[in-house]
Amino acid sequence: MTKAPESAATDRTIPQRWSDYSDEEHAVWDVLFARQAKQLQGRATKAFLDGLDILHLSKPGIPDFEELSGRLQKATGWRVVAVPGLIPEDVFFDHLANRRFVAGRFIRKRRELNYLKEPDIFHDVFGHVPLLAHPVFADYMQAYGVGGLRSMKFGALHKLARLYWYTVEFGLIKEGERLSIYGAGIVSSHAESRFALDDPSPNRLSFDLMRVMRTPYRIDDYQQTYFVIDSFEQLLKETLDTDFAPLYARLERLPDFSITDILPEDRVLSRGTQAYARLKAGGRAQKPAT
Ligand code: PHE
Ligand code: FE
Numbered sequence: 001m002t003k004a005p006e007s008a009a010t011d012r013t014i015p016q017r018w019s020d021y022s023d024e025e026h027a028v029w030d031v032l033f034a035r036q037a038k039q040l041q042g043r044a045t046k047a048f049l050d051g052l053d054i055l056h057l058s059k060p061g062i063p064d065f066e067e068l069s070g071r072l073q074k075a076t077g078w079r080v081v082a083v084p085g086l087i088p089e090d091v092f093f094d095h096l097a098n099r100r101f102v103a104g105r106f107i108r109k110r111r112e113l114n115y116l117k118e119p120d121i122f123h124d125v126f127g128h129v130p131l132l133a134h135p136v137f138a139d140y141m142q143a144y145g146v147g148g149l150r151s152m153k154f155g156a157l158h159k160l161a162r163l164y165w166y167t168v169e170f171g172l173i174k175e176g177e178r179l180s181i182y183g184a185g186i187v188s189s190h191a192e193s194r195f196a197l198d199d200p201s202p203n204r205l206s207f208d209l210m211r212v213m214r215t216p217y218r219i220d221d222y223q224q225t226y227f228v229i230d231s232f233e234q235l236l237k238e239t240l241d242t243d244f245a246p247l248y249a250r251l252e253r254l255p256d257f258s259i260t261d262i263l264p265e266d267r268v269l270s271r272g273t274q275a276y277a278r279l280k281a282g283g284r285a286q287k288p289a290t
Contacts, residue, residue, distance in 0.1 A: 010091070011081075011091060011095065012083050012084070012087040012088070012102075013081045013082060013083055014082050014083060014084055015082065016064070016082040016105050021062050021107075024110070025107050026060070026062055028107055028108065028109070028110055028113070028122075029061060029062045029107060029121075031110075031113065032113065032122045032126070033122075035190055036187065036190065036193070037052065037058065039190060039193055040181070040193060043180065043181055043193055043197060044180060044182070044187055045173050045180040045181065045182045047130075047131060047134040047137065047182070048131055048181070048187060050130075050133070050134070051129070051130025051132070051133040051134060052130050054130075054133045055071045055072060055075075055130060056071060057125075057129075063125055065080045065081065065082060068080050068125070068129065071133075072129065072132060075133040075138075076099075076132060076133055076138035077099050077138070078099045078100070078132045078133075078141075079100050080100075080101050080125065080129060081095065081101070081102055082102075082103060082104070082105040083103070083104065083105075084104075085104060085118065086118075089148065090149060090152060092145075093144075093145045093148035093149045093152075094145065096145025096146075096148065097145035097146045097148075097149065098145070101124075101129060101132060103121060103124035103125050103128070103129075104124050105121055106120055106121060107122060108120045108122065113190075114190060114191065122188060123185070123188040126187070127187050128168070131182060134232065136232040136233055136236050137182075137232045137236075139240075140167075140235055140239065141168070143236065144163075144168070144239070147239070148160060150244070150245075151244065151248065154244075154245065154248040154249075156244075156248035156251065156252075159213045159214075160244070162212055162214075162216070162217060163212055163213060163239070166215070166217065166226075167183070167227070167235060168184060169183050169185040169186075170185050170186055170196070170217070170223050170227075171183040171186075171227065171228075171229060172196065172226045173228065173229050173230075174231075179197055179204065179269070180197075181193060181196060183196075191222075192223075195222050196223070199276060200270070200275065201222075201224070201272050201273055201274055201275050202222065202223055202225060202226055202270075202272045202274075202276075203224065203225040203226070203260065203270065203272040203274075204226050204227075204228055204268075204269040204270040204272070205226070205227055205266050205267065205268055205269065206228055206266070207227040207228055207229045208227075208266075208267075209239070209242065210250075210251075211227075211263070213247065214256050214257050215259065215261075216258070216259055221277070222277075224260050224277050225259060225260065260272070260274055260277075
């Protein structure tokens with residue numbers, strides 16, 4: 001039996017085939033880019049906006065991963081590689097642990113500008129890659145990959161995944177007196193990049209590692225709770241310096257919170273009305289008390 005070449009068979013990457021994108025696909029990227037670059041001025045963290053510049057992401061058209069990786073590698077040693085869609089978790093973590101960010105190569109259609117279920121290249125590249133040009137965030141993502149592989153040995157991936165969700169995807173950061181966005185799921189969403197900062201509905205709570213790993217999340221709508229970090233340095237230091245093994249053991253015995261709980265020990269930046277979520281749940285004015 002002949003062995004398939006190591007990389008192609010095991011790492012799930014595929015060629016991006018940049019020259020295959022149509023004019024329409026490039027045009028969709030440009031529409032999304034222009035709209036979000038404008039919206040995020042004064043909303044996204046400075047590190048994200050700097051990343052757009054460092055990586056020349058304002059260049060028209062869908063980015064070519066080769067070119068993008070060249071710039072990114074110079075900044076922090078990361079690369080961007082294409083994958084066909086969802087890949088096994090251990091493969092995903094292994095890429096992160098080796099400073100490779102995996103991105104889808106397909107782009108949404110013009111009629112789906114505002115929402116789609118599966119992350120596309122706009123979410124993956126515009127949303128995630130700019131912050132990878134920031135040295136501390138870049139280290140955090142790598143550390144998360146290492147930690148992800150480790151969590152699987154403890155059967156604790158579903159707990160650790162909440163950390164990814166509430167930081168990498170939907171994190172907010174304190175910047176001076178105001179809050180800024182850094183989570184990729186927010187920066188790549190036109191509507192949520194307003195909602196997350198401005199709407200009175202969601203809770204905004206100070207980040208706490210154990211608290212986050214006990215909090216489920218929504219994948220189908222805006223978040224009902226956001227967690228706010230003080231700095232990327234704080235996030236990296238806390239997650240890197242903490243041995244998660246005893247935390248996983250404790251988490252097995254501790255119950256989860258519900259998405260909207262506010263606990264006595266929470267540091268509350270804004271107490272959400274949850275009006276938006278209630279409206280979506282069917283317009284009931286108040287949930288019956290339980
Ligand atoms: N220190 C963590 C562990 O012991 C690894 C980790 C780092 C997890 C950063 C998440 C983010 O597993
Ligand atoms: Fe994402």
